[in-house]
Every structure is written in C-alpha cells, then in structure tokens.
Amino acid sequence: MTGAYVTWIAGHRSILWRTFAEHVTLSVTALAIVLVIALPLGIGLARRPRLAAPVVGIVNALRTVPSLALLVIMLPVLGTGFLPSVVALTLYGLPAVLVNTVAGLRDVDSNIVEAARGQGLSEGQNVLRISLPLATPVILAGIRTAAVQIVSAATLAVFIGGGGLGELISAGMGLLDIPQLVIGALAVALLALVTEIAFGATERLVAGRLLGSTA
Amino acid sequence: MIRLEGVTKLFPGQARPAVDAIDLEVPDGRTCALIGASGCGKTTTLRMINRLIEPSSGRIVVGGEDVTRADPVQLRRHIGYVIQGVGLFPHKSIADNVATVPRLLGWDERRVAARIDEMLGLVGLDPATFRGRRPASLSGGQRQRVGVARALAADPPVMLMDEPFGAVDPVVRGRLQREFKEILARLGKTVVMVTHDINEAIRMGARVAVMREGRIVQHDTPDRLLGEPKDPLVMDFVGTDRALKRLSLMTAGEAASLATPPPGVPVVESSSSVQDALSAMLSAGSDRVAVRDPDRGSRVLTLDAIRALAAPDQPASASEL
Ligand SMILES: Nc1ncnc2c1ncn2[C@@H]1O[C@H](COP(=O)(O)OP(=O)(O)OP(=O)(O)O)[C@@H](O)[C@H]1O
Ligand SMILES: [Mg+2]
Secondary structure, three states: OHHHHHHHHHHOHHHHHHHHHHHHHHHHHHHHHHHHHHHHHHHHHHOOHHHHHHHHHHHHHHHOOOHHHHHHHHHHHHOOOHHHHHHHHHHHHHHHHHHHHHHHHHOOOHHHHHHHHHHOOOHHHHHHHHHHHHHHHHHHHHHHHHHHHHHHHHHHHHHHOOOOOHHHHHHHHHOOOHHHHHHHHHHHHHHHHHHHHHHHHHHHHHHHHHHOOOO | OEEEEEEEEOOOOOOOOOEEEEEEEEOOOOEEEEEEOOOOOHHHHHHHHOOOOOOOEEEEEEOOEEHHHOOHHHHHHOEEEEEOOEOOOOOOOHHHHHOHHHHHOOOOHHHHHHHHHHHHHHOOOOHHHHOOOOHHHOOHHHHHHHHHHHHHOOOOOEEEEEOOOOOOOHHHHHHHHHHHHHHHHHHOOEEEEEEOOHHHHHHHOOEEEEEEOOEEEEEEOHHHHHHOOOOHHHHHHHOOOHHHHHHHHOEHHHHOEEOOOOOOOOEEEOOOEHHHHHHHHHHHOOOEEEEEOOOOOOEEEEHHHHHHHHOOOOHHHHHHO
16 A cells, blocks of 8 residues: 555656645745735734724635635636736735734733833834744744645645646546555645644744743 | 823714813833723723823923824833833843833843843843743743843833732732832832822822713822812722822821930830820830831830821911812
8 A cells, every 4th residue: 555655656756746846935925925915014913903904804804705716816817827826815814924924023011011112112112022022932823824824825836837746646537546645645734734834833933932941 | 201281182973071081291211100990091091101102182201202203113212101001022031021111122132131130130030040031931920030031121211010019919019019109119210100009109109190970089108198088089099098009108207206215115126106105006006106216226116196297277277178
C-alpha cells in the first residue's frame, strides 16, 4: 500500500515540487497583500468606531461566502490564472486580520492609552508604542487564522487556473489515480498544519515577551 | 500658578455642563485637593488643565501661559499626570515607564538612566531591584509609587493627580500620603489632586475645593472647611467628626502653652497631632498632657485649650454668618 505512494513520489518529484511552490507562492502573496491592506485599515478604523461598525459588519459577511464561490466569482471579472486566484484568496483572508486588528486595538485598556496621552505621547506615538504592541497578540491570532484559511483555500485555485497542490487532487480525481490524489491532499493538510504551528509558536513567543516572562 | 477662570465643559448631547463656570487658583508650590461625590466633575476639571478634555469656555492659565493656546502634546510633557488607576504601560519595564517623558523630550540616554534611578529612589523603590521589572510583578502600592515617579521624571512644575492612592489599602494609603506630601512640598510642585476621601484632602491639600454638580461649593483651607462648612453638602462631606478631624490638623507643639507639667500626666511629642494628645488624655483620665519639646522647654496642653480650639462657632465665623 505505502509502496504505491513512495513510487508515485519518486516518479513525480518535479510536479510535486512545482505545485507545492505554486501553492506557497499563492498563499504568501495573498497573505502579504492582506497584511498591507488590513493592518493600516484596521488601525484607521479602530480610531473611528462609528465607521468601524459597518465596515466590520460587511467584512464579516464576506467571511460567510464559501471559498470556492469566491474563486469562481473572479472568473468573469479577472479571468483565470495567478492574479484572480490571489485576489480571491486575499478577500478570503482579509476579514480575520481586519476584524482582529480593530478588536485588538479597541480592547487595549483605556486607562493605559489615557495615561500615554497624558504623558504627552502624540496620537501616532500612542499607536506605535502603546496600542499596537498591546494589541499584537490578538492581531497575530487573526494573522494565523488568515494564513491557515488561505493555505487551505489555495487548494481550490486550480479551478480557475491558479495551480497549486489542488492540481494533484483534481488530476488524481479525474484519473482515479489514488496515490496522486492522496499525496496532494496530505501535502495540503501538512502545509496547513505547519502554518498553524509556526504562527502559533510566534504568537506565544511574542505574548511571552510582552508580558515580560522572558525578560 | 494654576488659574481657572469661568471654565465650563458641556459634553455633546448632555443637558447640564459637567463643569459649570468654575474659578480656581492654586498658588505656586501649593496643593489643592478637589473633592466631591462621584460624577461631580473632578476628573473633567483636572483633564481640562492638560487639555485631555477641551473646555467649552473659560480660560486656563498654567505658569502664566494660556493652555488653550499651547500645543496640547507639548503642554502635557511639562505637566505631570498621575491617572486614576495608575495606567502603567504593562509591556514596558519600570525603568522604561519612568523614562517616558524624558525620552519624549529627547534627553540623552545617560541622563535618562541617572534620572530613572533618582526617581525610583525618591519614591522609595530600590532602583537595582525594580528597574528591570514589569508592572504586573509589583504590588498596588509599588505601582502607585512608579506612577508618581513617572509623572515627576521630567521635573514638571505642575502635577495633576487623579485619585493617586485609590487602589491601595488604608495603611499603605496613609504612608503614601505622608511620603508624597513631603516629596511634593520639598520639590515645590504646584499640585491639583482629585480625591473621594476627606481625610486625604485635608491631609494633602493646603486648600480644599468641594465640588457639587460641576460647581465649587467651598474653596478653603482644611481648617476653615472643617470649622465653618458653608452648607449642608459640605457639612455632610466633612463628616460629623469634623471637630475631631480639625484637631488632627494641628500639632500638640503648636497648641501647647508654656507651663511646667504636673507629675504623672501623660507625655506626647510636640509633633503629635492635637487629636492624638486628646486621645492620650482620655485614655489616662487626665485633663492635660505634657508636650515634650526639646527646643522650647516643657509645655502643657489642657483639655480646655482643646475645647476652645475645636469650638465650631469661633467669633470670626459667627460674625461672617
Ligand atoms: N467623555 C465624556 N462624555 C460625556 N460625558 C462625560 C464624559 N466624561 C465625563 N462625563 C460626564 O461628566 C460628569 C463628570 O464626570 P467626571 O469624570 O468629571 O466625574 P468625577 O467627579 O471625576 O467622578 P468620579 O469620582 O467617579 O471619578 C459625569 O456625569 C460623567 O458622566
Ligand atoms: Mg474621576
């Protein structure tokens, strides 16, 4: 049984490597864009509670759209390939980071923010030196969620020609090539798991630093 | 000097102003205690002085300068602020907390480091022990000390303190009050302090301002406040034991007169309060105490003298009413 898988891997090293690289590239690109958009947007929104409520509402609604639907919606708009896949994955990962950034910043103890303002920190200094560091654990949790969601959803990019490990699964299904199908699925599962563990470890490290347990 | 002239704050959407046309003057080097029931506008008044809240109208002058014309961020770096609930930065060491304003002002690191140790020493915390620790590992009283050290670090002439001893037990509170009163006086700070506690107000304040619903009802020395409360609210606030409280404001040395004490009477130090002297008399069943005063010879304080001191209707107040 396992022999068949080992044989398949031995014979398909290059396609395994290519789809893996595509999957990681798609995910990393989408996550990077999510961060570039969601962090500044979240920081801005946290200071405007009136605006934050509707925006967070809309973004949360986006969360309920299934990932496959989000990818397929891109088809008529952006066609097929890397770009529409990245756009769809970005939209998919955005809510978790945005919502956590807003919530994390808003939940920083108002006493502390007030004290900082009272000592003469400017608004910008207050965000950079006080609010953001204190909100970091919550923001990192959002980033971890988004990263795992994106890595999982990138499996579906194959449906709009985005490549990735989904290619192995879809081809394996079509050809009823069980080793190819299973190895594709295992690879995705492993990648998602590693992502979760790596981001989780970072979170704990940062939280420890913030609380001073490693100081 | 701090001067408030007709200062009013009406928060948007509220029917009545939180602070209603108040006038207040605190001379250089003095402490004014603001006291009053919860929600009467104490914190709002305090926070208008460093412009954390913008007054709706009126003028606030600090050290001859109209604060409403100053840049608020720069202004706050020159006004010490101790917040209700301390508000230390939990992700920073005690040293970094204390160094906040000096660093904002661009002091070089050697000067900052020296200042951190100096400030920690001033508030009674051993620098070597506390420098590197985080606020979470300190007791409530120690955190209050750090809060005051942080506010004093850049040597601001003016300090605003909002219930600085609110979060500690009565024993620690009493000790902090005595220590900080001495420190603030020694450094010559001009202080506005908010409190709920009449004992704290009369202990710390050269003047006490009693507030009700956004207005100052009475602004007086502790002695006059206790001796001649202006209306029922102030009377309520100072308490039914105001006569006894008044006795705590004066030392036995000040009240005693020159005489040779008869043998067998209790002895008190001249620095003890008249209240303590009275207590000593009552416990010993005596009508006088000997006051030990190495500089001024033997003195005596009698029960009759105390009665006269505590009498609520002294001639001065009777003629005013
Ligand atoms: N930002 C604000 N917006 C609207 N109303 C406010 C605001 N801050 C304070 N108030 C109101 O102004 C009044 C005075 O509040 P303030 O905080 O000055 O009271 P306080 O005397 O300090 O009370 P406490 O002893 O409970 O601290 C209260 O009725 C309060 O609800
Ligand atoms: Mg208050």
